[in-house]
Amino acid sequence: MEAIGRAAGDVAGVRLFGPADLGGSPRSTVLRCRTARGGSVVVKAFGTGPEALRGFAAEAAGLSLRLAGPELLGVDASIPLLVMTDLGNAPTLADVLLGDDPEAAREGLLAWAHGLGRLAAESVHRRADLARLWTTYGRGLPSWEEEPWITQDAAALLMLLSGAGIAVPPGLAGELTLIGAVGEDGYPAFTPGDTCPDNNLLTPDGLRLLDFESACYQSVFLTAAYCRMPFSTCWCVFTLPAGLAEEIEQTYRAEVAAVYPALAEDAVWQAGIRRAIAVWTVNATVALLPRTAEGDRPLHPTRRPVQTMRQLLRHRWEMASTLEEFPAFAETMRLLLRKTAGEWQVAALPGYPAFGG
Template identity: 75%
Template structure:
C-alpha cells in the first residue's frame, strides 16, 4: 500500500494519506486517499497477471475516451495504476434495488437504462479513438474486443455438457456459431461491467464507474442487461414485467438515434434473443461447475440469490428461444436433469418491488421520463 500511495502521489505531485479500501477485486486494489490539500482522490492499482493487465489497459483507455465515468487525473503504466476523481459516497443502483423505496429503485433503473443508451448512441463514431488509446496502454494482453470469449464459451459449453453426461442435441454447435455473430452487430462503447453496484446515483445524475471491461460491443449485449436482468451480475432478482419492458424501451429509444434500423421490431427482437443466448451460455460455463456446493453470489451483500437460483432463472428464459431449437432443448434438459434435483425455491422478485402497486409505478415512469437522476 505504501508503494501504491507513493507512486500515485508522485503522479499528482502531492502527498497521499489515509487510504480507505473500497473493495477492489483479484484484478485490482481500489482506495480512497486524502491529498495534502484536504481533498480526496481514488487510486486504482492493478495486479501484474494477465487479467489485471487487461483491466488496466481497458480502464485507462475507456476513461481517457472521456465519454463517461470519473475524470481520469493521472496514469502510471509501469506500476500500473491510475488516479481518478472521487465521486463520493452516493448510493449505487444496487443499494436502491435492495432498499425499501420502490419509486427510487424504479427511477434508478430508468436512469441507468437511459444513461447507457445515450452513452452507446454518442460513442458510435469513437471506435478508432478507443483503439488508439488502447494501443497507448497496451500491456500485451488482447482486448475484450479481440478476445474470442464467445467462441471459447461455446466450446466450453459443449465440453461441459459432455462431462455432465447431458445429451447434446444435433445442431447445437451450429446454432452457437449463429448466436455468437451478434457480437459484431451495431457496436457501441460500454464500460463493460454495467452491474448495479457500478452505477452511482449522485446529485449530478447517473455516474458510471469500473471500466475494467470497457470496449465496443453490440448494443444487444448491453441491452440484454435490461431484460435478463443484469446478465453477468450478482444483484439479480426478477423484475416486474412492465418495468423490465420500460427500461429496455428506454435504452432502445436512445440507441435508435445512432442506429435507426433498431426501430424495426423484428431486428430488435432477433438481436435480443441472440444476446440472451450468449449471456446464458456465459453464465452456464462460469457457474455450473461451482454448483456442486451451492452458495450466495456475493460474499457479504444480502439479500442475494444463490448460484443455482440464478442458473435456473437463466435456463428458464433461454428455454423459450425456439428459433434455436437445439439450444432451447439443451436448456430444458438442464432444467429437468440438473436443476430438477436441486430442490431450490425459484428466484423471487426484487424485494423493493414485491409490494402491490408495480403497475402504477410503471405508468408513472412512462408519463414522466425526466427524473432526478436522468440528466
C-alpha cells in the same frame, strides 16, 4: 498502501495521505486518499499478471475517452495505477434495488438505462480512439474486443454437456455459431464492460459509472440484454415487476436507435436481444454450473439478500428455453432444467426487495 499513495501523489501532482481501502479485486487495489488541499481522490493500482494488466489497459483507455465515469487525473503505466476524481459515497443501483423505496429503485433503473444508452450513442464514432489508447496502455496484450469469448463459451458448453452425460441435441453446434453472430451484427458501441448494479452510482448529478476494467466495443444487444434478463453477468439478480423490464429496455433502445435507425424495427431489435440472451445464458452456464457440482452457494460472499447460483442458472435456463428460433438450444435448456429439477430443489427467483420481493 502507503507506497501506492506516494506513487499516486507523484502522478496527480499533489501530496496524498490517509489511504483508506475501498476494496478492489484479486486484480486491483482501490484506495481513497485525502489531498493536501482538503479534498480526496481515488487511486486504483493493478497487479502485474496478464489479466490485471488487461484490466489496467481497459480502464486507462476507457476513462481516457472521457465519455463516462470519474475524471481521470493521472496514469502511471509503469506501476501501473490510475488516479481519479472521488465520486463520493452515493448509493449504487444495487443499494436502491435491495432497499425499500420502489420509486427510488424505478428511477435508478431508468437513469441506468438512459445513461448506458446515451453513452452508447455518444461513443459510436470513437472506436478508433479506444483502439489507439489500447495501443498506448496495452503492452501488446489483446484487447477485450479481440477476445473470442463467445466462441470459447460455446465450445466450453459442448464439453460441459458431454461431461454431464447430456446428449447434445442435433444441430446445437451450428445454432451456437449463429447465436454468436450477435457480436458481428454491425451495431457496436462502447461499454465499461461490467454494467452491474453495484457499478452504477446514483449521485445528485446523475448516474456515474464505475469499473472500466473490461471496457470495449461490443454489440448494443449484449448491453440491452441486461435490461431484459436482467443484469446478465451480475450477482444482484431478482425479478422485475411486470412492464418495468420493458420500460427500461425501451429507454435504452430509444438512445441507441438515434444512431442506428434500424434498431427502431421490432424484427431487428427482438432478434438481436434474443441472440444476446442466449449468449449470456451460455456464459453463465459455463461459469457457474461447475461451481455448483458439490452444492449450492450464494452469488455474492457478503451482500444480502442475494440469490444462489443454482437459482440464477435455473432462471436463465427457463428464459432461454423459450428461444424457439433455436430449437436445439431451447431443447438443451429444457434438458438442463429437467436434469437439475429433482436434485437442486431451489425456489424460483423472487422480486427485487424494493418492489416488495
